[in-house]
Amino acid sequence: MTELDIKSLPALSDYGFTGGRDNFRVFCRKVFAAPEPRFLRTAENNLVVFRNADLIRFGTAPEIGNQPIGRMYPARFKQGASPERPPGWEIGEVISSQIFTFNPPLHGPARRMILNWLGPKQVGQMAELARDVARTVIGRIRDGETVDLVETVAEAVVVGFWSRLLYLTDEEAVVIGRCAQDMTRLFRTNRSQEDLQVLDKAFAEYARLLHLASIRGLERSDPAMLEIAARLKEIDIPDDPYEVGLVPKSVGAVLAGNLVDGFHTAALAAANTLYVLLDTPEALAAVRRAPDTLPRAITEALRLEPPVLALNRYALRDFHFDGLVLPAGNKIMMMWAAGNHDPSAFPEPERFDIGRPQPGLTTFGSGVHICPGRHAGVMLTRVMLEEFFAQEVEIGKAGKPAEWIPDHFMNQLSVFPASISRAERGD
Amino acid sequence: MTDTPRLHVTGRDGSTWQIDAYAAGSLLSILRDAGVDEIAALCGGNCSCATCHVYVETAARLPEPGLEEREMLDTLVHQTPLSRLACQVTVGDGAELLRVRIAPEE
């Protein structure tokens, strides 16, 4: 067994990747032009996994777990640390209840709280609420208007849905929507002190609102919240920030921790799907004609424009593979989006092809950590599109181009202007 | 007797596979080894994604699903009394006769 020599690997920057969507596309064309290198490294000498087969192999390996909160924010748990809260504290406060920072034995029972709340059947029962929100959001748009589909539609539907589901008032929905926008800074490749300040404020306010939501839900005997509370009570695992994680201290903490992607990333899925369909008019026309093809179209759109470019994992134990060993304690950058653009898994990866075989997608990760919110995210995108069709709203590209956020670990549109025409006014 | 396939699989589009010899293991690995490639199994066989949902139509000799499998099955729109997660079903050394249908995608 040879130890994987990460320092000698080519750097991400050698292949031109500095973050953001446009940059990512160029990176993929370059890196997939040859079967080597198999791996890359970040500027901090962390391993980068980007080929489809490796993403699935590493993703499903029990040795490759989540990055524990104590490794993400080491200063936070140091003995005798100053009681002063350093920048980034409030982010850590929320994230430490996210199952994305948990490993066994906490990961399984905590994850099941979310899976049982947001499984396909449960999410199916939430679709009417989502439709109601989407109907209002899309109904407000006037014939002949030019709108930003990101803010006016995708974010409005997604934030409106969670807010209604979680008993937030309209005013609170506006506030939490702004927090979700601010959370975009979390995924910048180089976060500044100002970013941390904005993020701390956004996370604190967002957590306060979701704590309120949990109290309201429990007071109203909301079955989902009662279930989360009951499951939480049963978890009896000592806190261990350096490997296992910290048991969430309340239902509000569970919601806040695990809905960051609910409020933020799900809106990217909706916007990116619109982007792909507008960019492929024949695909948009085809799904309008045959709405039962919508799920496949969304899957293919999210293959092309996956919301998450990269997220980190962590080697809990030495990982042996192909005569190599990746030692325990290594942080690993998983470029999930690249798995969808690897031509060995998806030939002609930049072409929209609704008929292509879909196994092997890495949009939502792979393995035991595969995104537990994916059914909710996809349902919101589907309902939004169905509502555009139901209201006979035509969306066309506007004069100004869509813009993607550069230097980012998300594949996120900052603005997506579109012109709207509708058959009838939905007053 | 030997002409009776031990495992009869029906895919989503109605295509069929007959498997009369397989090594003991999880139903998921048996199906994969037999070339049934339409099961996404996104979590890699960890009872965490339910994309290996199948209907097992002759289940007499199979152990009952455990709590975690039952909970995952309860999240599925297409759940029926025959529902199982292929990754959680252990099949012996070719002794059982099973009819398996791949469940629709959720």
Ligand code: HEM
């Ligand atoms: C719709 C767009 C979304 C995308 C593209 C997405 C993508 C991802 C990816 C790539 C991972 C990493 C999985 C891995 O390491 O294998 C992940 C994990 C996670 N996602 Fe999502 N996500 C989305 C929406 C959501 C939503 C709506 C929620 C919550 C309601 C959510 C909650 C989570 C959580 C809690 C994890 C950590 C899972 C674990 O470690 O077990 N995500 N997601």
Ligand code: FES
């Ligand atoms: S493969 Fe994921 S539950 Fe069976």
